[in-house]
Amino acid sequence: MKIERVELQEILMPLKSPFVTSFGRQEKKVITIVRLHSEGKVGIAESVALAFPFYNEETNGTLWNIMEEFLIPILLENEISHPDDVSSLFSHIRRNNMAKAVLESAVWDLYSRINNQSLSRALGGSYKEIDVGVSIGIERSIEQLLTVVGHFINEGYKKIKVKIKPGWDVEPIKAIREKYGYDVPLMADANSAYTLQDIDLLKELDQYKLIMIEQPLAHDDIIDHAKLQAQLSTSICLDESIHSLEDARKAIELGSCKIINIKVGRVGGLTAAKQIHDYCASKNIPVWCGGMLEAGVGRAHNIAIASLHNFSIPGDTSASNRYWNEDIVVPEVTTIRPGVIEVPKGDGIGFELNEQVIRKYLTREVSFGAKSKLGEEEAV
């Protein structure tokens, strides 16, 4: 497969409601859409880098720079026989996983479309439908949180994830358990808001039988997480700490976690996500697909990877209407039954771009390679 043209479009999408975590508040989401052209087909993917470097070191700005300066030239210069080739081609470039992932994922979609198979099938997926969960940010009050949790329980979501941070942890978790009981599959994501000095507070959460507590300690730690896991009955799930298969191997070997949240963008693409999935399966570590407030293209890639057999815990792969009044794909991502999303059988991700919505929120675009229809000046 020879990539003939690469097109980048940046859009700024308003969220239906602000999403608040321990590291910040998001009211809009900047998204970069990648289109790769080859053999008459177009592979698409969506970046997950935020506008600010608070989740990891990347931003939408660093992503454009690394893609334009380094990654896109490599893609245009090399023959690609299988999408697994891409992570090798990019391997001499340090980190910048989200920049790598958006291009590599688009290659996977393009490869699947050229070979007339679904992305799920190309990845070795086995599930025809997946249970999905929902992630809830930090709300203005306990009452507001309980209302939002109740809404998503009624919508049938199979996992309820709530954000916690110092001063908003035991009280909201206790309130949810008291109002909705212990049968609700409930978890908490701390986004690295605590340290080992908070161990007594984190142990207090054990009584509320959470499925897991996600990334309680530092974003780049696996040592203190191992010490904490040894003292908690609640399973620790790592998110920000895991950037590669090697990170996963070391964390599992140290006992730093019992569950891993796989995010395609954080680990550098679908090949790495599959490798981590397979390794965790061999070590009996369940995984689930995390989210980064994606619009429909990213959501579609997540659904495909979440169809692999060891994705045994519902992911943050909610329907389009969780975050968006209108989505950038047709059809929009919807549940087929409460809390269940069908894995598309169509070629590639099984969704097409909604050009009208993209144009509505477009902030910049550029293309590289053969003559472009985007109308931008050609990059050399």
Ligand SMILES: O=C(O)CCC(=O)C1=CC=C[C@@H](O)[C@@H]1C(=O)O
């Ligand atoms: O996309 C979703 O529904 C999950 C969103 C979500 O929980 C997160 C998105 C981005 C960074 C974090 O705030 C958080 C996470 O860490 O999983």
Ligand SMILES: [Mg+2]
């Ligand atoms: Mg997380």
